[in-house]
Amino acid sequence: MTHDHFDVLHFDVLIIGAGISGIGSAYHLQDQCPDKTYAVLEAKETFGGTWVTHKYPGVRSDSDLYTFGYRFKPWIGAPIASGAEILKYMGEVISENGIDRHIRYGTRITSCAWSSAENLWTVTTRRENDGAEQTYTSRFLWMCQGYYDHERPYVPDWQGLSDYKGQFVHAQLWDPATEVKGKRVLVIGSGATAATVVPALCDAGAVVTMLQRSPTYFYCHPNQNELADRLRQIGIDEETVHRVVRAQIMYDQDVINRRCVEEPDAVFEELKMAVRAYAGDDFQFEPHFTPKYRPWQQRLAFCPDGDLFRHAAAGNVTVVTDTIDRFAETGVITSSGTLIDADIVLACTGFRLSVMGDIPFTVDGTRVAWNDTLNYRGMMFTGVPNLVWVMGYFRASWTLRVDMLGDFVCKLLHHMDALAVSKVEVTTRPEDRDMAVLPWIEADNFNPGYLMRGIDQMPRRGDKPEWRHNQDYWLEREEIPAIDLDGAEFLYDGQRASARSLQAAE
Numbered sequence: 001m002t003h004d005h006f007d008v009l010h011f012d013v014l015i016i017g018a019g020i021s022g023i024g025s026a027y028h029l030q031d032q033c034p035d036k037t038y039a040v041l042e043a044k045e046t047f048g049g050t051w052v053t054h055k056y057p058g059v060r061s062d063s064d065l066y067t068f069g070y071r072f073k074p075w076i077g078a079p080i081a082s083g084a085e086i087l088k089y090m091g092e093v094i095s096e097n098g099i100d101r102h103i104r105y106g107t108r109i110t111s112c113a114w115s116s117a118e119n120l121w122t123v124t125t126r127r128e129n130d131g132a133e134q135t136y137t138s139r140f141l142w143m144c145q146g147y148y149d150h151e152r153p154y155v156p157d158w159q160g161l162s163d164y165k166g167q168f169v170h171a172q173l174w175d176p177a178t179e180v181k182g183k184r185v186l187v188i189g190s191g192a193t194a195a196t197v198v199p200a201l202c203d204a205g206a207v208v209t210m211l212q213r214s215p216t217y218f219y220c221h222p223n224q225n226e227l228a229d230r231l232r233q234i235g236i237d238e239e240t241v242h243r244v245v246r247a248q249i250m251y252d253q254d255v256i257n258r259r260c261v262e263e264p265d266a267v268f269e270e271l272k273m274a275v276r277a278y279a280g281d282d283f284q285f286e287p288h289f290t291p292k293y294r295p296w297q298q299r300l301a302f303c304p305d306g307d308l309f310r311h312a313a314a315g316n317v318t319v320v321t322d323t324i325d326r327f328a329e330t331g332v333i334t335s336s337g338t339l340i341d342a343d344i345v346l347a348c349t350g351f352r353l354s355v356m357g358d359i360p361f362t363v364d365g366t367r368v369a370w371n372d373t374l375n376y377r378g379m380m381f382t383g384v385p386n387l388v389w390v391m392g393y394f395r396a397s398w399t400l401r402v403d404m405l406g407d408f409v410c411k412l413l414h415h416m417d418a419l420a421v422s423k424v425e426v427t428t429r430p431e432d433r434d435m436a437v438l439p440w441i442e443a444d445n446f447n448p449g450y451l452m453r454g455i456d457q458m459p460r461r462g463d464k465p466e467w468r469h470n471q472d473y474w475l476e477r478e479e480i481p482a483i484d485l486d487g488a489e490f491l492y493d494g495q496r497a498s499a500r501s502l503q504a505a506e
């Protein structure tokens with residue numbers, strides 16, 4: 001039986017979102033659970049999520065594509081890829097695997113309601129082109145809707161912004177038709193987005209100022225992988241190159257992650273050495289390139305071929321480290337009283353966190369407050385059955401977790417079939433009774449602004465490994481495949497596996 005007709009509104013599994021998480025999840029589902037019917041529901045008219053939304057100059061990954069790409073499709077380009085190259089790669093995954101006929105574009109989910117009487121999700125949607133409502137039903141929801149609002153970025157509440165007569169735009173809403181040649185562009189921010197747009201704007205002939213509140217760590221490296229080049233040179237097939245280079249990169253990242261914690265000063269010295277290779281030995285790190293926090297407490301921004309520093313050393317970009325006092329008619333006045341005139345102000349000020357796509361959820365008629373739930377290993381929630389959420393890594397490539405959770409969900413679905421149950425949920429175990437309930441992530445572990453601004457809306461974490469997203473791929477790649485699905489934290493049709501087997505034995 002085929003399920004590719006668009007009038008079919010019931011599926012075994014609904015995947016929400018056709019970004020890199022949703023497409024990867026669809027691949028794993030149809031590969032590992034070929035008997036399950038599924039659809040991917042996507043609000044946009046195309047796939048790609050983040051890589052469609054962002055069109056700012058130079059938009060690219062800051063992870064290497066050997067690990068940001070899926071484990072099942074070799075990456076054959078340079079490690080850092082443009083947004084367009086990522087979309088091309090995803091497009092190939094979709095067409096090579098016949099995923100296209102399962103995706104329903106222009107379909108925005110407006111509510112999700114679980115019924116325990118029917119063991120079923122009812123998902124209401126709005127078609128974006130004509131506003132028509134449609135209702136889907138599904139046994140299982142696979143939430144791949146990302147973590148930020150794609151329509152409304154985060155813009156601080158700056159005084160006087162309405163007085164500014166130039167063009168003000170947030171990077172997330174940048175129109176690629178904007179002409180920048182010869183224009184004075186003020187870039188606000190110094191994270192990964194700013195590190196990408198500043199060199200791209202310089203290349204396009206803009207006169208660029210980067211205004212940062214505080215400095216960021218940068219990692220400069222040629223946009224090539226020597227091992228991949230060497231393996232190819234000696235005739236190794238692309239599948240093997242992909243597998244080996246992924247392993248090498250993950251190993252190296254593990255080492256650097258640990259060193260960032262154990263010997264942050266030595267790491268910083270090495271980062272500086274890498275900068276000097278592009279910007280010269282006399283490059284000044286004080287005051288604009290000496291951060292106050294530990295490397296990788298926030299994402300380390302990557303500079304392929306040292307592009308930002310080449311422009312900084314050549315005097316093509318002026319860096320200002322200061323806060324904004326207010327906007328004026330012609331630009332921005334900093335707290336120390338300097339007026340920075342600009343034709344265009346480009347805010348790279350981050351995202352507005354969106355928990356579960358801001359979709360209202362109910363369970364048996366009661367509204368789900370995500371911040372009242374406990375989050376099982378950053379993927380399931382107490383009190384919310386038959387639902388898995390894909391939230392990737394911040395320090396490692398997001399997609400590593402997409403592949404890993406793909407395996408987990410498929411294993412869980414098989415397990416439910418074997419038990420002949422319709423409902424799975426997570427619950428605290430007797431030994432969790434006195435467990436401390438904490439904010440979703442420790443502020444000193446990883447603290448990007450969007451997460452800290454929205455931490456109150458996030459689910460809660462416990463102080464045991466089962467009840468936290470530990471942001472540690474190297475730990476999880478052992479832990480997640482080893483999860484005992486009969487463990488006391490899983491309820492199947494409302495019962496622990498141990499109680500079920502006891503009943504079966506009686």
Ligand SMILES: Cc1cc2nc3c(=O)[nH]c(=O)nc-3n(C[C@H](O)[C@H](O)[C@H](O)COP(=O)(O)OP(=O)(O)OC[C@H]3O[C@@H](n4cnc5c(N)ncnc54)[C@H](O)[C@@H]3O)c2cc1C
Pocket residue numbers: 016017018019020021022041042043044047048049050051054060061062063064068107108109110144145146147148150193357359390392393396397398399
């Ligand atoms: C500019 C930028 C660069 C990044 N670079 C990297 C990087 O190099 N490496 C890395 O690991 N991470 C990076 N990240 C983090 C990045 O967001 C993830 O890696 C990844 O792309 C997220 O994919 P996703 O599919 O989970 O979510 P998204 O890309 O956000 O896609 C979610 C999809 O769900 C859809 N959706 C949401 N709500 C609804 C709804 N109610 N109804 C229907 N559809 C809905 C959205 O339209 C969207 O298409 C970057 C993020 C940004 C913004």
